Amino acid sequence: MAAEQTLVLREDQSGTCLLTINRPDKLNALNRETIQVLNQTLTQALSDKDIRVILITGQGEKAFVAGADIAEFAHFDAAQGKALAADGQRLLFDLVANATKPIIAVINGYALGGGLELAMAAHMRVASTTAKMGLPETSLGLIPGYGGTQRLAQLIGKGRALELICTAGMIDAQRAYEIGLVNHIFPSEELMQGAQKLADSIKKTAPTALAQAIGAVNVGLDPSAGLNAEIKAFGACFDTEDFKEGTQAFLEKRKAQFPGR
Numbered sequence: 001m002a003a004e005q006t007l008v009l010r011e012d013q014s015g016t017c018l019l020t021i022n023r024p025d026k027l028n029a030l031n032r033e034t035i036q037v038l039n040q041t042l043t044q045a046l047s048d049k050d051i052r053v054i055l056i057t058g059q060g061e062k063a064f065v066a067g068a069d070i071a072e073f074a075h076f077d078a079a080q081g082k083a084l085a086a087d088g089q090r091l092l093f094d095l096v097a098n099a100t101k102p103i104i105a106v107i108n109g110y111a112l113g114g115g116l117e118l119a120m121a122a123h124m125r126v127a128s129t130t131a132k133m134g135l136p137e138t139s140l141g142l143i144p145g146y147g148g149t150q151r152l153a154q155l156i157g158k159g160r161a162l163e164l165i166c167t168a169g170m171i172d173a174q175r176a177y178e179i180g181l182v183n184h185i186f187p188s189e190e191l192m193q194g195a196q197k198l199a200d201s202i203k204k205t206a207p208t209a210l211a212q213a214i215g216a217v218n219v220g221l222d223p224s225a226g227l228n229a230e231i232k233a234f235g236a237c238f239d240t241e242d243f244k245e246g247t248q249a250f251l252e253k254r255k256a257q258f259p260g261r
């Protein structure tokens with residue numbers, strides 16, 4: 001399979017495929033191109049019968065994915081903001097969540113905003129002990145728009161999810177493990193080996209049964225009503241002065257002073 005500039009794909013002989021998001025200078029932030037390439041590569045991997053389990057990670061030691069690319073959307077209006085969330089959910093996050101093969105997020109560093117949302121759309125998560133996770137969108141005058149409002153509450157409960165979202169805080173890997181946000185944690189140097197071991201255990205089971213199991217779990221936890229509400233609310237944020245100030249402050253590397261309108 002082809003290796004793209006923004007995404008490196010490796011397939012081993014045993015049926016595990018590793019996708020590495022490759023924009024380390026921007027902490028692997030998800031821009032439009034990265035989402036498109038991930039969509040194409042994942043679609044291809046899902047239809048390849050030799051691939052049984054897909055691992056997704058980020059290039060470098062610092063970040064899994066530090067969120068959606070703030071520079072790309074800072075000038076968007078409400079309609080563009082709404083389309084950003086809707087397109088991203090359709091092209092990547094729903095594709096991952098509804099995949100018929102197990103997808104494991106291998107969280108090697110910061111998983112923030114869209115990065116944590118990508119990890120939460122995956123079926124399982126493993127993290128290095130140095131990883132940090134959070135949904136900091138409210139510090140930009142936004143809300144999570146790639147499924148975070150729904151999937152975080154499903155994984156860790158409403159109160160803890162709203163605390164993380166409303167404080168824009170970050171938690172470390174140990175805490176993420178304690179509250180069930182990640183399945184396993186490993187020292188950085190053992191992370192990939194740990195992920196491979198989990199993939200190997202999964203590959204002993206029947207592919208058809210795995211697809212049915214994922215489908216059944218997903219039907220029981222169907223977040224589509226909440227995801228639609230999230231898309232609308234995310235778009236509405238783009239019409240506010242708070243959003244303009246929050247994103248500008250990030251790009252100017254200063255603290256935001258929110259006007260509250």
Ligand code: COA
Nearest residue numbers: 025026027029066067068069070071110112113114136137
């Ligand atoms: N979108 C676009 N660029 C991003 C980014 C994002 N989500 N996250 C990091 N970057 C870029 C930075 O702008 C910087 O680029 P530059 O070198 O051209 O200035 C580069 O990645 C390195 O990030 P930097 O902020 O300098 O690293 P740091 O170690 O000081 O801080 C973080 C690391 C993760 C705490 C910080 O980058 C951050 O807060 N990122 C945004 C997280 C976020 O709000 N995500 C949700 C987006 S909706």
